Amino acid sequence: MAPFPRLILLFSGKRKSGKDFVAEELQSRLGPDVCTILRLSGPLKEQYAREYGLDFERLLDASNYKETYREDMIRWGEEKRRTDPGFFCRIVVEGVVQPIWLVSDTRRLSDVEWFRDVYGDLVKVVRIVAMEETRKRRDWVFVTGIDDAESECGLDQGVAFDWVITNDGDQLSLEAQLEKLLQFIQDSLQPPPNI
Numbered sequence: 001m002a003p004f005p006r007l008i009l010l011f012s013g014k015r016k017s018g019k020d021f022v023a024e025e026l027q028s029r030l031g032p033d034v035c036t037i038l039r040l041s042g043p044l045k046e047q048y049a050r051e052y053g054l055d056f057e058r059l060l061d062a063s064n065y066k067e068t069y070r071e072d073m074i075r076w077g078e079e080k081r082r083t084d085p086g087f088f089c090r091i092v093v094e095g096v097v098q099p100i101w102l103v104s105d106t107r108r109l110s111d112v113e114w115f116r117d118v119y120g121d122l123v124k125v126v127r128i129v130a131m132e133e134t135r136k137r138r139d140w141v142f143v144t145g146i147d148d149a150e151s152e153c154g155l156d157q158g159v160a161f162d163w164v165i166t167n168d169g170d171q172l173s174l175e176a177q178l179e180k181l182l183q184f185i186q187d188s189l190q191p192p193p194n195i
Contacts, residue, residue, distance in 0.1 A: 006099040007188040008119055009163075010106040012155040013128035015147065016140035018167035022128055023104040025178060030185065035100040040111060043091035044077045051076075071145050078150065085110040089118075100185060108154040124162040126181070127155075134168045 009026075011019045020037075027035045042060065048069070049056035058065040059073075080087050089111060093101070106112060106125070115123045130138075146152060163184075165177045 005096070005101045005119070005122060007185060008101040008103065008115060008123045009185075010103045010112055010115060010123060010125045011128060012106045012125065012159075012161075014130070014135065014140075014152060016135040016138040017128045017130040018138075019104050019128045022126075022165055022167060022174075022178070023102040026102060026182065026185070029178075029182060030100060032098070034098055034189070035102060035185075036096055036098040038092045038096065038101055038103045039105050040088045040092055040103060040107070041105050043088050044073065044080070047080075048073050048076055071143075074146065081108070081110060086114040086118075089114045099189060106155065107152070108150060109158055112155070112159060125155075125159055126163040126165060127161040128165050128167050130167045137169070 009023075011023055013019045023037045027037055039060075045059040045066075046056050048054070049059055052069075054069065055065070059069065060066070077088070092103070103111075103115070106115075112123075112125060132140075163181055165174070165181070167174055
């Protein structure tokens with residue numbers, strides 16, 4: 001088990017809402033020694049690539065290569081989760097030493113539940129939202145079997161979000177929201193007051 005973090009932010013949102021972008025912005029401001037980005041899809045893609053003889057690195061990028069295998073990867077990942085809901089969560093936190101963890105691709109209630117069960121109140125859930133028009137400008141196209149699957153809709157209900165970040169291309173608005181979240185993160189790094 002990894003050392004206990006000071007704060008874990010679980011990011012959720014639709015494809016092309018900007019989850020990775022927001023997580024990368026936060027990490028760039030906090031620094032890689034303080035903050036790490038964890039991707040649940042990383043161990044999923046690595047295991048899937050190994051099992052099917054695919055290029056793991058290409059499954060990590062935003063290419064058409066990944067999109068070619070997305071639907072089958074989702075199905076395969078769901079099968080793994082059915083037998084062990086914490087399978088990918090346990091793998092992704094192994095060996096992490098930074099005090100701030102940003103899980104940039106939380107997609108299922110079982111992911112949120114696993115982190116809350118293991119780390120309790122250190123876990124906060126952040127929803128990234130973007131209008132459909134904005135997502136289309138980012139090359140999003142609705143795909144049946146993907147955009148209506150649990151991997152995209154699993155956190156649309158049943159989760160209370162601690163933060164909601166609107167990422168519609170208004171840089172000033174996004175900056176103001178990020179500053180508030182950064183202040184919250186910085187506060188979590190402070191030692192608890194003596195009582």
